Amino acid sequence: MSFQDIKGQDKPIQLLKEYIKNSHLEGSYLFVGEEGIGKKLVAKTLAKAVNCEGQALDSCDTCVSCLKIEKGQHPDIHIIDNLTAFNVSHAPSQKIGLEESDAIKIEHIRQLQKEINLKPYEGKKKVFIIDNAQNLTADAANALLKILEEPPSGSLIILISAKPALLFKTIISRCKMMKFYPLQRTKLEEFLRKDFHLDNNLAHYLAYFCEGRIGRALKLKDTDILREKNRIIDAFTLVRRPGSDKLSIENRNNVRVHLNILAAWFRDMYLIKIGTPYRELINLDRKEELLRLMSRYAFMDLYEIFNLLSNSLLYLERNINIKLLLSNLRWSLKSAV
Numbered sequence: 001m002s003f004q005d006i007k008g009q010d011k012p013i014q015l016l017k018e019y020i021k022n023s024h025l026e027g028s029y030l031f032v033g034e035e036g037i038g039k040k041l042v043a044k045t046l047a048k049a050v051n052c053e054g055q056a057l058d059s060c061d062t063c064v065s066c067l068k069i070e071k072g073q074h075p076d077i078h079i080i081d082n083l084t085a086f087n088v089s090h091a092p093s094q095k096i097g098l099e100e101s102d103a104i105k106i107e108h109i110r111q112l113q114k115e116i117n118l119k120p121y122e123g124k125k126k127v128f129i130i131d132n133a134q135n136l137t138a139d140a141a142n143a144l145l146k147i148l149e150e151p152p153s154g155s156l157i158i159l160i161s162a163k164p165a166l167l168f169k170t171i172i173s174r175c176k177m178m179k180f181y182p183l184q185r186t187k188l189e190e191f192l193r194k195d196f197h198l199d200n201n202l203a204h205y206l207a208y209f210c211e212g213r214i215g216r217a218l219k220l221k222d223t224d225i226l227r228e229k230n231r232i233i234d235a236f237t238l239v240r241r242p243g244s245d246k247l248s249i250e251n252r253n254n255v256r257v258h259l260n261i262l263a264a265w266f267r268d269m270y271l272i273k274i275g276t277p278y279r280e281l282i283n284l285d286r287k288e289e290l291l292r293l294m295s296r297y298a299f300m301d302l303y304e305i306f307n308l309l310s311n312s313l314l315y316l317e318r319n320i321n322i323k324l325l326l327s328n329l330r331w332s333l334k335s336a337v
């Protein structure tokens with residue numbers, strides 16, 4: 001994907017193109033903004049653009065360099081993140097995988113330090129991308145700081161974080177910060193309908209449930225999210241509906257999604273009670289039902305439910321037994337009606 005295909009990040013992309021054009025793209029950058037809005041995609045596209053054999057200010061996506069970067073096989077592009085891992089030297093098979101919550105340790109930064117001082121193997125610029133930079137340990141941050149103080153010319157370091165408040169201030173002060181924002185929900189809904197050919201119900205649900213975060217919406221678009229979310233709402237709120245009780249609880253992430261789906265449902269209930277325009281509802285596909293059910297919930301009930309859901313999210317972070325959490329929640333939500 002090239003810059004021109006990336007939706008909704010026109011401002012940072014424009015700025016980066018200016019830097020490339022004026023040969024000001026040097027040193028270290030910090031991309032901040034919510035999860036799932038395209039920070040890493042822009043970073044990777046930037047790595048392609050500055051190394052592209054064809055175009056001047058964007059990636060062509062067809063030259064050898066662009067293709068290698070896309071496949072994670074370029075010896076001068078290094079990514080430390082939770083999905084791909086760190087490409088060591090020109091042996092892309094040597095990888096250190098990191099989980100989202102895993103710390104970025106000093107060993108990872110030492111590898112970076114070794115690499116950054118070598119000339120590019122075949123590209124024009126060496127690019128180092130550190131995703132979830134808030135996960136740097138204190139030792140790793142200190143080691144990185146030394147590199148950021150005097151980054152070798154011809155190299156580029158891009159830190160990415162959705163939680164910049166957790167970053168060391170000294171690190172932030174050494175980087176040029178670029179802010180990324182989610183799309184407007186109506187805009188994302190339009191993209192999903194026109195560019196990705198989703199039907200109205202799905203496009204609306206994804207745009208509003210994902211709060212304008214295009215990356216998250218695109219991840220969910222090929223799943224059975226609409227049916228799944230309705231199944232979850234039914235299982236937790238209806239007193240009885242055959243077959244609606246069987247929910248997959250194999251991992252904590254699933255449970256987190258369940259809790260967010262339920263929070264969205266009761267948020268809608270609240271919005272409809274205070275007379276917000278219908279198109280602001282996340283569950284617009286169940287508008288009639290929301291209208292029918294709203295009299296069952298007093299505002300106090302809804303406040304209690306919001307508390308219950310946010311406490312459940314907290315308990316989830318604290319490794320509480322998932323089965324117990326869900327069965328308590330189901331019981332509490334059903335008895336609230």
Ligand SMILES: [Zn+2]
Binds near residue numbers: 061
């Ligand atoms: Zn290219």
